[in-house]
Amino acid sequence: MIVEQARAKLNLALHVRTRRADGYHELETLFAFVDHGDAVSVNLSDAPAFAVSGDFADALVDEADNLVLRAERAFCAVFGIAQSHTIHLEKQLPVASGIGGGSADAAATLRALARLHGIATDDARLWQIADDLGSDVPACLASVTAIGKGRGEKLQPIAGAPGTPVLLINPGIAVSTGEIFRRWDGKDGGALPSGPLIEVAMASRNDLYPPAKAIAPVIGDVIAWLETMPGAYLIRMSGSGATCFALFDTMAACAAACECASVEHPGWWAVATELV
Numbered sequence: 001m002i003v004e005q006a007r008a009k010l011n012l013a014l015h016v017r018t019r020r021a022d023g024y025h026e027l028e029t030l031f032a033f034v035d036h037g038d039a040v041s042v043n044l045s046d047a048p049a050f051a052v053s054g055d056f057a058d059a060l061v062d063e064a065d066n067l068v069l070r071a072e073r074a075f076c077a078v079f080g081i082a083q084s085h086t087i088h089l090e091k092q093l094p095v096a097s098g099i100g101g102g103s104a105d106a107a108a109t110l111r112a113l114a115r116l117h118g119i120a121t122d123d124a125r126l127w128q129i130a131d132d133l134g135s136d137v138p139a140c141l142a143s144v145t146a147i148g149k150g151r152g153e154k155l156q157p158i159a160g161a162p163g164t165p166v167l168l169i170n171p172g173i174a175v176s177t178g179e180i181f182r183r184w185d186g187k188d189g190g191a192l193p194s195g196p197l198i199e200v201a202m203a204s205r206n207d208l209y210p211p212a213k214a215i216a217p218v219i220g221d222v223i224a225w226l227e228t229m230p231g232a233y234l235i236r237m238s239g240s241g242a243t244c245f246a247l248f249d250t251m252a253a254c255a256a257a258c259e260c261a262s263v264e265h266p267g268w269w270a271v272a273t274e275l276v
């Protein structure tokens with residue numbers, strides 16, 4: 001059995017530059033990954049089988065056609081695989097939450113199947129499948145700190161800040177990425193600056209925060225709450241939301257804020273982890 005981690009993705013910054021004729025948006029984003037996420041296990045089997053467990057399994061069990069199964073179908077079609085697979089998804093990330101859960105699951109499925117069938121992870125066909133599955137799937141396939149351009153699929157790896165404590169908070173609502181992009185005000189706020197990761201992120205923004213907050217005002221409550229936490233900096237929404245994050249000076253401060261969230265807002269999902 002092959003097991004692959006599906007790490008949560010963060011957009012430390014997300015600049016929306018233009019709306020394209022195909023309905024997508026040109027982005028400049030800083031992708032980073034954390035030491036927390038889903039896990040995908042694959043094995044060869046006589047008949048296809050898919051199972052999901054974990055904290056957020058209920059959100060997927062009725063979904064006949066999820067990104068894991070789409071990734072497996074595309075992989076088998078492209079690489080001419082006639083064998084069946086048993087796939088297990090351990091779902092620890094909230095769905096439709098701006099931290100790439102479905103994209104990370106699809107990417108982990110591709111990595112696991114590539115290992116199982118001896119396909120090199122730099123095979124261009126694997127990256128094309130990822131690109132076809134969604135804008136964030138190539139970034140999740142790489143799972144390294146990177147600048148993303150185009151729809152988010154043009155990646156330039158950069159030095160990360162591994163070990164930086166980060167608190168993830170989701171207020172328990174799912175938001176539609178497409179709708180939030182459609183409500184972007186169309187004003188180009190400028191390019192990402194250049195420099196070290198955290199400095200660039202501090203000098204940047206998430207252009208999807210205003211439309212996301214307009215649809216789900218609780219996202220503003222999460223940001224305001226994070227701003228009261230001692231030791232928190234770079235407080236921001238990830239992707240199209242609703243998950244927000246803060247970096248912390250120390251893991252003790254990050255863990256204390258996580259504990260505080262569970263007491264003050266028991267309905268919120270809160271995880272203290274670190275950048276990888």
Ligand code: C5P
Nearest residue numbers: 023024025134135136151152177178181
């Ligand atoms: O690529 P993906 O299917 O993950 O994107 C979901 C939706 O988000 C798209 O249908 C599109 O409406 C929006 N999107 C966008 N520009 C991007 C990425 C996503 O408009 N760069």
